[in-house]
Amino acid sequence: MENKREIEDIILNGTKDELAELRLWLFKESVRLENQESSLSDRYAKLEADEISFKNRVDAAERKLETATRRLDNDQALFEQRLKILNNGFDQLNDDKKKLQNEFIRLEREKAYQRENEYDAVDFLFRGVNSALALKKRYKDLMKIFHPDNISGDQGMVQLINQEYSELCRRYDVSMIN
Numbered sequence: 795m796e797n798k799r800e801i802e803d804i805i806l807n808g809t810k811d812e813l814a815e816l817r818l819w820l821f822k823e824s825v826r827l828e829n830q831e832s833s834l835s836d837r838y839a840k841l842e843a844d845e846i847s848f849k850n851r852v853d854a855a856e857r858k859l860e861t862a863t864r865r866l867d868n869d870q871a872l873f874e875q876r877l878k879i880l881n882n883g884f885d886q887l888n889d890d891k892k893k894l895q896n897e898f899i900r901l902e903r904e905k906a907y908q909r910e911n912e913y914d915a916v917d918f919l920f921r922g923v924n925s926a927l928a929l930k931k932r933y934k935d936l937m938k939i940f941h942p943d944n945i946s947g948d949q950g951m952v953q954l955i956n957q958e959y960s961e962l963c964r965r966y967d968v969s970m971i972n
Contacts, residue, residue: 804816915951916951917958919936919958920932920958920959926966936955937952937955
C-alpha cells in the first residue's frame with residue numbers, strides 16, 4: 795500500500811478481495827508496529843538499566859577516588875611529618891657534631907697546654923743542674939719519686955723525664971761518665 799489516498803479509495807470503493815488484502819496488510823502492519831514497539835520498549839528498558847549501571851559505576855569510582863585522595867593526603871601529611879622529624883634530627887646531629895668538634899678543639903688545646911706545663915715542670919725538675927754528675931744524681935732522685943712501681947708513680951712523667959734526661963745527656967756528654 796503506497797499512500798493514504800489509495801487506502802481511502804479501497805475502503806470506499808474497493809472489492810471484497812481488495813478489502814481483504816487491505817485488512818491483511820493492516821494486520822501485518824499492526825503486528826510489525828507492535829513488534830517494533832516491543833523492541834523499542836526493550837531497548838529503552840535496557841538503556842535505562844545501562845544508565846543506572848553506569849551511574850552506579852561512576853558513583854563507585856568517585857567514592858574510590860575520594861578514598862584514594864584522602865589516603866594520599868594522609869600519606870603526604872605523614873610523609874611531611876616524618877621528613878620534618880628527620881630534618882630536625884639531622885639539624886640536631888649537625889649541632890651535636892659542631893659541639894663535639896668545638897669540645898675536641900678545646901680538649902686538644904687543653905692537652906697542649908698540659909704538655910707545655912709538663913715540659914715546664916720537667917724543666918723545673920732539672921733546673922740548677924750544671925754538670926754531668928749533678929744530672930745523674932738528679933735523674934736517680936727523680937726516678938725514685940716518679941717510678942711507676944711507686945705509690946705516687948706516674949708513667950707519663952717518667953717518659954718526659956727520660957726524654958729530658960736524654961737531651962741533657964747529649965748536652966753534657968754523659969756517655970763518658972758511668
